Amino acid sequence: MVVGPPGSSQMSTHGGEKSTSSQRNDRTISIGELMGTKTASEERKFRLTPEERSSWNENGYFVRFNVFTKEENDVLRQIADDIAVGKRPFPRGNIDQNALVRDEKVEASGIHAMHKIHHVSCYCPEFLARVRDWRLTDPIVDLLGPDLLGLNNLYIWKAPKIGLGFPWHQDKWYFNHQYRTEMTVGTWTAIDTADKDNGCLYVIPGSHKYGILKHEDLEGSQQNEFKIARDANDEDGVAVEVPLGAVVWFNNQLLHKSTDNHSLRFRRCNVAHYIGANAERIPKKDGKNIRPVMWITGETYSEKMEPVYRDVLPISDSD
Numbered sequence: 001m002v003v004g005p006p007g008s009s010q011m012s013t014h015g016g017e018k019s020t021s022s023q024r025n026d027r028t029i030s031i032g033e034l035m036g037t038k039t040a041s042e043e044r045k046f047r048l049t050p051e052e053r054s055s056w057n058e059n060g061y062f063v064r065f066n067v068f069t070k071e072e073n074d075v076l077r078q079i080a081d082d083i084a085v086g087k088r089p090f091p092r093g094n095i096d097q098n099a100l101v102r103d104e105k106v107e108a109s110g111i112h113a114m115h116k117i118h119h120v121s122c123y124c125p126e127f128l129a130r131v132r133d134w135r136l137t138d139p140i141v142d143l144l145g146p147d148l149l150g151l152n153n154l155y156i157w158k159a160p161k162i163g164l165g166f167p168w169h170q171d172k173w174y175f176n177h178q179y180r181t182e183m184t185v186g187t188w189t190a191i192d193t194a195d196k197d198n199g200c201l202y203v204i205p206g207s208h209k210y211g212i213l214k215h216e217d218l219e220g221s222q223q224n225e226f227k228i229a230r231d232a233n234d235e236d237g238v239a240v241e242v243p244l245g246a247v248v249w250f251n252n253q254l255l256h257k258s259t260d261n262h263s264l265r266f267r268r269c270n271v272a273h274y275i276g277a278n279a280e281r282i283p284k285k286d287g288k289n290i291r292p293v294m295w296i297t298g299e300t301y302s303e304k305m306e307p308v309y310r311d312v313l314p315i316s317d318s319d
Contacts, residue, residue, distance in 0.1 A: 046138035052249075056143070060208030061240075061250035067135050068245045073191045076270060079126055080155045084114045089315045094118040100162050111266075114157040115164070121153035121272070122292045122313050130189075131272045132296055139249055140185050140274050147277035147298030149308060151184065152291060154271040158199050163261030165199050167218050168232035170207075171252040171273065178291065181279035188248040191268035195241045198267035199259045201248060202237040207255035229255055280304045 048056070055062040082088040083095065096115040100106045121127040130136070131150050140148060157163065171186055194200035215227035232255050240248055250256065252273065261267050277300050281293075295310045302308075 044134065044138040044141065046135050048139040048142040052139065053142070056249070056251070059203075059205040060254035061203055061205075061248055063240065063242060063246060063248050065243060065246045067247045068189065070244060073189070073244060075126060076130065076155070077191055077268060079124055080117060080120070080157075080268075081111050083117060083120075083124075084111045084157075088124075090117070090120075090123055091315060094120075094123075098157075098159060098162055099164060106162050108159065108162060111157060112159045112162075114159070116154050116156040119153060119292055120155045120270075121150060121294060122309065123315055125312050127153060127155070127270070128294065128312055130270065131294070136187050136189075136247065136272065137274070137297060140187075141297070143185055144183065144274065144276045145278075145298075147300070148296035149275050149277050149279070149300070149305065150294040150296045151179075151273040151275055152271075153273070153294075156269050156271065158258075158261045158267040158269075160198075160261060160264045160266060163199055163267060165259040165261075166257055167228035168204070168237075168255050168257045169215060169227065169229050170212060170255055172212055178282055179275060179279050180282060181275055184252040184273055184275045184279075186250050186252050187272045187274070188250065189270040189272075190242050190244050190246045191270060192266050193242070193244050194267050194269070196239050196259070197261075198263040198265050199261040200242070200267070201240040202257050202259070203240055203250065204232065204236045204255040205238055207232075207236075208251040208253040210253070210255070212253065232257075277301055277308075278304060281306070 052062040052064075079088060083090040095117050097113055098106075098108065098115045101108045101113040121131045131153055137148060158165075172184060188201060192198070214230045216230055218228040237257070242248065274296065275293075277298060281290075281304070292313060293305060293308050295308050300308050
């Protein structure tokens with residue numbers, strides 16, 4: 001089976017003045033390529049542009065449009081929907097309901113009752129192929145080097161009218177409790193068009209330069225999964241409104257949040273986090289709840305990060 005990339009891609013710095021469009025070469029991509037097995041002689045087609053590097057350094061993020069087609073995203077959407085309704089096996093502890101449904105404040109069922117799936121690329125080969133896709137990883141190689149590992153990979157629903165946002169935070173604040181590394185990179189792929197009405201992403205450009213802010217418990221937090229970064233101001237935020245198929249690459253020290261979905265439309269996304277393979281895992285005292293780390297490309301260093309998985313993990317009956 002082969003998967004063909006879309007014929008062209010628009011690229012935008014989003015926060016800067018410059019925007020570029022580049023024409024992609026039409027060609028087929030083998031499953032081996034999607035799984036990160038390029039040879040050293042093969043050119044990276046989707047590497048970072050000068051405009052994107054400038055936006056990354058100045059703003060802490062950049063955006064590309066038309067990275068994935070609707071048809072490609074629909075494959076992932078259908079898999080996630082099947083997981084939500086029990087048609088596809090998946091560890092139930094990694095599936096979260098919408099907090100309003102969970103707390104019986106509203107009634108909803110099926111995918112309308114869902115919030116997110118954790119570690120979806122660890123158990124679904126289609127999602128693992130996505131996080132290893134060159135269109136996501138080529139720019140990250142320019143930022144972190146050729147040896148990459150994948151951290152938590154999320155599929156998020158934000159259901160019409162009841163989908164909940166999350167407060168200002170820095171992902172690096174959480175990762176600092178698990179890994180020793182200078183920088184990690186997040187990618188946020190729009191499965192649906194994301195805008196202010198249905199709860200798009202917001203960022204504070206340049207906030208990756210602030211260092212790691214103190215994060216505190218948030219009173220009245222519905223989803224109860226994030227703390228809020230102290231001194232983050234809404235007036236500094238910029239809405240990242242993007243069409244389906246767009247991807248946002250962001251520094252994990254960048255302050256970001258999203259808002260509730262007030263529309264009649266879904267706002268779904270797939271989030272993947274990447275770390276350099278030379279990062280070190282911080283040992284847990286009890287040895288429990290060690291988050292799975294997936295090989296993406298390049299070398300691994302067992303003395304620093306173990307275990308690292310190359311294939312999807314088995315799902316036991318107890319899951």
